[in-house]
Amino acid sequence: MAEDAEATKIILKKKGNLTKERDEDGHTPLHYAAHKCCSSVVEELLKWDASAAYVCDRKLGMTPLLMAARQAHLQKSQKIHSFCPDCCVKVDNRGWNLLHFLAFRVYPPCIAIYFFTLSRKMECASIRNLMDWKDALGITPHQVYDAYRPRIARARKSFENSGQKEKKKQIEELLKDIAREEVAECPVSPFSLPTVSAESLEKTRDAHLVVAGLIATITFAAAITIPGGLQTEKGSERGTPLLIDEAAFEAFVVTNAMAFILSVSALSIHFEIVNLLLSKLIFWRPDMIVSRTQSVSNLLGRAVIAMVIAFSTGSYVVLKPSHGLAIASCLIGPAFFLLFYY
Known part of the structure; x- marks a missing residue:
C-alpha cells in the first residue's frame, strides 16, 4: 500500500x-x-x-x-x-x-x-x-435496507404489510442492475441478492426440523435396539452385542452414530438461528441465514445417506444366514440413490 x-x-x-x-x-x-x-x-x-x-x-x-x-x-x-x-x-x-x-x-x-x-x-x-x-x-x-436485510420478524412483516411489495420488487431489480455494473471491465464486488423470501426460509426451516427430528429419533432407537440382540447370560460379556465381531455390524454402528450426530447438529444450528432472532438484534445479514440454512440442508443430506447405509448394513448382518435375502436387502438403499441420481 x-x-x-x-x-x-x-x-x-x-x-x-x-x-x-x-x-x-x-x-x-x-x-x-x-x-x-x-x-x-x-x-x-x-x-x-x-x-x-x-x-x-x-x-x-x-x-x-x-x-x-x-x-x-x-x-x-x-x-x-x-x-x-x-x-x-x-x-x-x-x-x-x-x-x-x-x-x-x-x-x-x-x-x-x-x-x-x-x-x-x-x-x-x-x-x-x-x-x-x-x-x-x-x-x-x-x-x-429493510428490503434487503430481514432483521427481526416484526420489522419484516411491517415492511411487507405496508403496501411496499411493489417497491421491494423495484429495489431487487435495481440491485440486479448494480450487480452487473463494472468499471473498466472490473465488476462490482459481489453481493448476495435478496431472492430468498422470508416465507420460503420459514417453510424450509420447518421441513428441516421435522426431518432432523425423525432421523435423530430413528437412529437413537436403532442404537438402543441393537440388531441381533445382546448377550443375556451372566458373566463379564453380558449385554455385549451378539454380532459385535461382524464387519457389517461395525459399519452399522458407525453410520448410525454419524446419522444421529449430523441430525442433532442440524437441529443445533436451527436453534442458534432462533436464539439470534429472539435476541432482537438491530442489524441482520440475510446471507448468514441463507448460508446456515444451506449448511443444515447439507448436514441432513449426509445424515440421510448415513442412515440408509446403517439400514443396509444392519439388515445384512441380521439376514446373513439367508445369503441372497441379505444381499438383496443391503443393495436396496444404494440402488435407490443410484436411480435417483440417474
Missing part, C-alpha cells in the same frame, strides 16, 4: 493534471482508485486535487464517493468525505446517495458505523437527511 501511494506521488509530480483527466466513460483516476485501489492512493489523489471528488462519470453519474460506497469500502468513503464533506449530498442518475449503496452490502452494519462516525465528528449536517432521501422511484436508503 505504501508503495502504491509513493508511486502515485511520483506520477502526480510529473503530471499534476492527471487528476482532472477523464476516459471515455468520464472516469477520473480517483474513480478508479475508489473502485479498486487502496485508500492510500485515494488519499494522495485527494491531497493533490480534492475537487476530483465532485466529478460524476458520464454513464451513471457516479462520484468516487458513491463508487467506494457501492464497493462497501468504508475506509475509502470516510477518507473522501473527510476531504470533501459536501460531496456526500451528490447522487447518481438513479437518485441514489451513498447510504443507498451501503444499505445492501453484506458486510457488518456499514450504515450504523458510518452514521456513528459522522455523528460524532459532525462534519456534515446534511448527512442526517440522507436516510430519508428519495431516489427517482421514491425509494429511501432505509427502504433498501
Whole structure:
C-alpha cells in the first residue's frame, strides 16, 4: 500500500493534471482508485486535487464517493468525505446517495458505523437527511435496507404489510442492475441478492426440523435396539452385542452414530438461528441465514445417506444366514440413490 501511494506521488509530480483527466466513460483516476485501489492512493489523489471528488462519470453519474460506497469500502468513503464533506449530498442518475449503496452490502452494519462516525465528528449536517432521501422511484436508503436485510420478524412483516411489495420488487431489480455494473471491465464486488423470501426460509426451516427430528429419533432407537440382540447370560460379556465381531455390524454402528450426530447438529444450528432472532438484534445479514440454512440442508443430506447405509448394513448382518435375502436387502438403499441420481 505504501508503495502504491509513493508511486502515485511520483506520477502526480510529473503530471499534476492527471487528476482532472477523464476516459471515455468520464472516469477520473480517483474513480478508479475508489473502485479498486487502496485508500492510500485515494488519499494522495485527494491531497493533490480534492475537487476530483465532485466529478460524476458520464454513464451513471457516479462520484468516487458513491463508487467506494457501492464497493462497501468504508475506509475509502470516510477518507473522501473527510476531504470533501459536501460531496456526500451528490447522487447518481438513479437518485441514489451513498447510504443507498451501503444499505445492501453484506458486510457488518456499514450504515450504523458510518452514521456513528459522522455523528460524532459532525462534519456534515446534511448527512442526517440522507436516510430519508428519495431516489427517482421514491425509494429511501432505509427502504433498501429493510428490503434487503430481514432483521427481526416484526420489522419484516411491517415492511411487507405496508403496501411496499411493489417497491421491494423495484429495489431487487435495481440491485440486479448494480450487480452487473463494472468499471473498466472490473465488476462490482459481489453481493448476495435478496431472492430468498422470508416465507420460503420459514417453510424450509420447518421441513428441516421435522426431518432432523425423525432421523435423530430413528437412529437413537436403532442404537438402543441393537440388531441381533445382546448377550443375556451372566458373566463379564453380558449385554455385549451378539454380532459385535461382524464387519457389517461395525459399519452399522458407525453410520448410525454419524446419522444421529449430523441430525442433532442440524437441529443445533436451527436453534442458534432462533436464539439470534429472539435476541432482537438491530442489524441482520440475510446471507448468514441463507448460508446456515444451506449448511443444515447439507448436514441432513449426509445424515440421510448415513442412515440408509446403517439400514443396509444392519439388515445384512441380521439376514446373513439367508445369503441372497441379505444381499438383496443391503443393495436396496444404494440402488435407490443410484436411480435417483440417474
